[in-house]
Amino acid sequence: MIKIIKPGLLTTVQDLGRYGLQKYGVIASGAMDQLAHRIANLLVGNEENKSALEITLIGPVIEFTENTLISLAGGNLSPKINGVPVDLWRPILVRKGSKLSFGPCKTGCRAYLAVAGSYQVTTVMGSDSTYIRAGIGGFLGRPLKAGDVLNMERMTSCSKRIFQQLSNEIGERDYIEATWKVDPMITACYIDKKPIRVIVGRQYHWFTEESKQAFFREEFMVSSQSDRMGYRLNGCHLALSTDKEMVSEAVSFGTIQVPAEGNPIVLMADRQTTGGYPKIAQISSVDLPVIAQAKPGDKLQFRLISVEESQLKYLEREEQIKQLRLGISLLHR
Amino acid sequence: MDYQLHPFGDNGIMIELGTTISLDIQKKVRAVASFLDQNRFEWMIEYIPAFTTVTVLYDMGHHELVKDGHYPYDKACEKLREGMAGLLLEETQDPRVVEIPVCYGGELGPDLDFVASHNGLSIEEVVRIHKTTTYNVHMIGFAPGFPYMGGMSEKIAAPRKETPRLTIPAGSVGIAGNQTGIYSIETPGGWQIIGRSPIQLFRPFNNPPSLLQAGDLVTFKEITYQEYIDWEDRDDKNH
Numbered sequence: 407m408i409k410i411i412k413p414g415l416l417t418t419v420q421d422l423g424r425y426g427l428q429k430y431g432v433i434a435s436g437a438m439d440q441l442a443h444r445i446a447n448l449l450v451g452n453e454e455n456k457s458a459l460e461i462t463l464i465g466p467v468i469e470f471t472e473n474t475l476i477s478l479a480g481g482n483l484s485p486k487i488n489g490v491p492v493d494l495w496r497p498i499l500v501r502k503g504s505k506l507s508f509g510p511c512k513t514g515c516r517a518y519l520a521v522a523g524s525y526q527v528t529t530v531m532g533s534d535s536t537y538i539r540a541g542i543g544g545f546l547g548r549p550l551k552a553g554d555v556l557n558m559e560r561m562t563s564c565s566k567r568i569f570q571q572l573s574n575e576i577g578e579r580d581y582i583e584a585t586w587k588v589d590p591m592i593t594a595c596y597i598d599k600k601p602i603r604v605i606v607g608r609q610y611h612w613f614t615e616e617s618k619q620a621f622f623r624e625e626f627m628v629s630s631q632s633d634r635m636g637y638r639l640n641g642c643h644l645a646l647s648t649d650k651e652m653v654s655e656a657v658s659f660g661t662i663q664v665p666a667e668g669n670p671i672v673l674m675a676d677r678q679t680t681g682g683y684p685k686i687a688q689i690s691s692v693d694l695p696v697i698a699q700a701k702p703g704d705k706l707q708f709r710l711i712s713v714e715e716s717q718l719k720y721l722e723r724e725e726q727i728k729q730l731r732l733g734i735s736l737l738h739r
Numbered sequence: 740m741d742y743q744l745h746p747f748g749d750n751g752i753m754i755e756l757g758t759t760i761s762l763d764i765q766k767k768v769r770a771v772a773s774f775l776d777q778n779r780f781e782w783m784i785e786y787i788p789a790f791t792t793v794t795v796l797y798d799m800g801h802h803e804l805v806k807d808g809h810y811p812y813d814k815a816c817e818k819l820r821e822g823m824a825g826l827l828l829e830e831t832q833d834p835r836v837v838e839i840p841v842c843y844g845g846e847l848g849p850d851l852d853f854v855a856s857h858n859g860l861s862i863e864e865v866v867r868i869h870k871t872t873t874y875n876v877h878m879i880g881f882a883p884g885f886p887y888m889g890g891m892s893e894k895i896a897a898p899r900k901e902t903p904r905l906t907i908p909a910g911s912v913g914i915a916g917n918q919t920g921i922y923s924i925e926t927p928g929g930w931q932i933i934g935r936s937p938i939q940l941f942r943p944f945n946n947p948p949s950l951l952q953a954g955d956l957v958t959f960k961e962i963t964y965q966e967y968i969d970w971e972d973r974d975d976k977n978h
Contacts, residue, residue, distance in 0.1 A: 425796075426785045429772070430949035431923070431941075432883040530943055540883060540924050542943050605749055653760060654880065654887070656787035656794035658748055680789050680880035688748035691799070714810050716749035717799055721811075724800045 407471050408521065410554040411505065414466035419525055419544035419556075420675075422455045424533035428679040434659070435535040435543065438634060438675045439516050439698035441595075441723075442480030445588055446520035448731055449477035449497050451565030456524035457534040457544070461517040463701065465508025466550065468519075470500050474558075475522035475569045479588075480596075481514025481699050487581045496587035499572035504580045513596055514699030522565035523558040538634075538676070564735055586737065592726050595696055601709035602693045605716055607662060607685030609652065617644040621686060622708055626670065630702045634676040637700065643668030644686060654682040660689030660697070672697060690716040692723050740767060740826050744816050750784075750799050752815055757791040760889070764791050765877055769954050770828050778822050782815060788953060789878050790887075795819065836956045839921065839936050841870070841912050842967035847935035854897045854914055854931050866961060868892050869933065874919060874957040884923035884941035884949035888957060891919045903929035910936045912959070923949075937962075937970030 410417070422443065423436025437443035437460055444454040459466075465483045470476075478485050478494045485492050486507050492498055494517075500506070508517070527534050527545055536544025545556060561569065568584070576582040610618065626641035644664045657663065661673040663683035670686065674697075689697055690711060700706060711719075740756075747753040754771055757764035771793045775786050782801035787794045797804065797815050804811035843866045844851040855862045874888040881887075896917040904927060907913070911922040913930030922928060923940035940950045951957065962970075 427883075427948060428785055428787045429879065430883060430947050430952075431879045431881060431885050432948060531948060539926065540941065540943065605746070608745065608747065608753065653758070653790045653792075654878070655789040655792045656747065656751070656753070658751060658794075658796065660748060678881055679787055680878070691749050713746045713749055713812055717811050720749060720799050721805065 407555055407557045408474065409469045409471055410550045410552055410556075411467040411469055413550045413552055413554075414461055414508070415464040416462040417466045417550045418460050418536040418538070419457050419527055419534060419550075420460045420536060421457050421534045423675070424531055424535055424537070424543070427531055428656075431679050432531060433537065433539075433676055433679060435533070435537045436675050437518065437535075439480045439514075439518065439695045441592075441695040442516070442518045444727065445495065445592070445730070446477045446479035446518040447524070448727075448734055449479070449495070449588070450475050450520050450522040451562050451568050451734070452520060452522065452524050453562070456520070457527060458518045458520040458524070459550070461508065461519060463511060463515050465517065468506045470502060470504050470506070472502050473573070474500050474502075475561075475565060475572065476500055476506075477520050478517055479520075480518045481516045482512040483515075483517045484509030484512055485517065490580070492581065493583055493587065495593060497568050497572065497584040498581055499569065499576055500581045501576065501579070511701065515701035516699060521558055522569055523561045526557040526559050588730060589726070592723075592730065595693070596699060601707040602696055603690040603711045603716065603719070604662065604687040604708050605690060605711065605713055607687045608655070609684035610686055612646050612648050612650060612684050613664075613686055614645050614647040617642075617646075618686075620644070621670075622710055625705045625707055628700050628702050628704045628706065632702055634674055636674050636677060637672045637697070639670045639672065639706065641669070644670060646684060652682055652684055654680045657681040657685070658688070660691070660694050661685050662687045662689065674698070690719065692716065692719040740770070740823070740828055742767075742771075742823070744819065746812055747794050749812075750797055752795045752797070752812070752819060754793045754795065754819070755791065756793070760790045760877065762875065765875075765953065767828060768793055768878075770826065771823070772953070774823065774826050780818060780822070782818075789880065834954050834956050835952075836873075836958060837951060838958050838960050839912075839938055840962045840966070840970070841934040841936045841959045842962050842964055843869075843934035845964060847964070847967065848912070848933040850897075850900075850913075850931035851933040854895060854933055857897050858895055860894065865895050865933065868895050869919070870959045870961050872958075876951050876953055876955040876957060878953050879949055879951065882923050882926055882941075883943075884951065886920060886940070886951045886955075886957065888919055891917050893917055897931045899929040900931065903927050904932075907932060908935065909941070910938065912936060935967065937967050
């Protein structure tokens with residue numbers, strides 16, 4: 407099991423979301439950065455949808471009360487084991503009694519901590535994600551607090567193989583990192599500062615010519631009013647060219663809607679299920695991890711692509727993940 | 740049935756059944772929703788019905804959508820069209836009528852006075868009008884189990900609060916414009932609160948987790964403060 411010594415700013419248990427119930431208004435929740443979440447799980451031999459900890463901006467201090475196979479993925483929040491910096495994107499075997507802590511955000515703002523076997527929590531409505539507002543799911547329906555103790559489920563045979571191999575090599579050390587890591591091709595999106603790819607939104611044509619152009623020309627800053635539900639962006643004001651009344655309809659992860667005051671809002675993991683503000687654009691699935699790692703003060707730019715290109719990029723990414731999954735399953739045979 | 744399909748991001752299809760809120764269009768929305776419930780496509784993740792649209796979210800990488808070199812969107816549209824070809828707007832069974840007990844006014848309905856004075860009515864008249872109307876649940880959204888209901892009398896319509904309250908307790912019955920609704924979980928909100936129900940609208944451990952569903956008819960039954968307090972089905976977590 408693991409013990410929370412300090413909780414950090416916002417540390418929650420998440421999986422890939424609570425799907426199938428949005429028709430009843432139940433929000434999807436789930437990891438903000440699903441790419442990092444999935445990879446963190448794969449690295450310790452878990453299925454991709456298992457629970458992992460989402461760690462935000464200021465990381466927790468966690469003690470391992472038994473030898474534990476872990477991995478860290480996503481934002482680089484300067485993780486350390488017993489004070490010594492450790493790497494992201496690779497399995498790490500941590501000795502019993504060791505402590506994991508974090509420092510400044512070097513890149514991104516959300517790190518994912520997976521453990522072999524994943525965390526033992528009560529599944530609610532088919533998901534292990536924490537739905538903070540309703541107080542359900544994850545660990546007792548709330549962010550972690552000091553003193554919380556989380557148990558692990560049983561390891562898969564893949565987890566056991568990785569665990570065993572690293573156990574053979576750890577010797578007297580506090581921890582040992584695997585010699586291999588995730589192909590930098592997959593994680594390049596976190597480092598390259600490229601405009602975020604979007605598809606036109608359902609009400610794109612409701613905006614003035616000037617606003618449509620400005621949306622793709624100007625920079626927008628992530629404001630401090632940004633959380634798991636959505637990011638408010640500051641930049642040029644976007645105006646409608648029509649006074650048409652919008653009828654509420656579905657929104658989804660990455661919807662960019664514009665309320666009357668003209669500053670766009672990007673809807674994220676804890677978004678509501680429906681919305682009544684015009685949607686100017688929708689972030690391409692393949693770039694959701696990039697925006698999930700954006701923090702207040704970061705500047706963003708948007709670039710328009712077609713639905714077809716967006717789907718192609720998504721399928722390319724899935725192929726890379728498939729290769730990674732295959733590689734891990736073969737590596738420790 | 741007439742409809743249009745539009746891409747919704749890169750992993751959704753919006754089925755547009757109309758552009759204005761009406762009972763006719765709502766009936767179509769329900770027909771499509773029940774079609775999707777009965778003909779679960781393997782590649783469909785879920786669907787979100789609203790006033791005039793049903794949005795289908797799908798798994799772009801599903802093998803049924805990526806074969807033959809098609810784009811997943813085109814393939815998913817093709818399969819939806821095939822499936823919906825024979826879809827008729829048959830009269831489904833009579834809508835359910837759900838009675839919701841409400842204790843009006845006092846500390847449970849702090850804005851009842853405002854709604855009365857705004858409309859030049861007495862408190863009793865507002866309550867009488869509110870509880871003698873039958874409402875239609877157009878859709879569930881905004882929060883889990885939160886019903887958007889139509890059919891409220893214009894006589895008791897009231898604007899939203901200029902500054903939303905930071906917390907509104909679950910069960911609160913509110914008015915915004917000519918809509919009435921019931922807060923299903925504790926949340927910030929700007930509706931004028933005229934009473935509170937002891938009934939749980941959001942039931943996370945039930946299937947489905949929402950007491951109400953689109954298409955239901957809702958009536959309100961006035962209860963006393965004591966009846967509210969003594970209600971057996973109370974959800975104490977939310978108080």
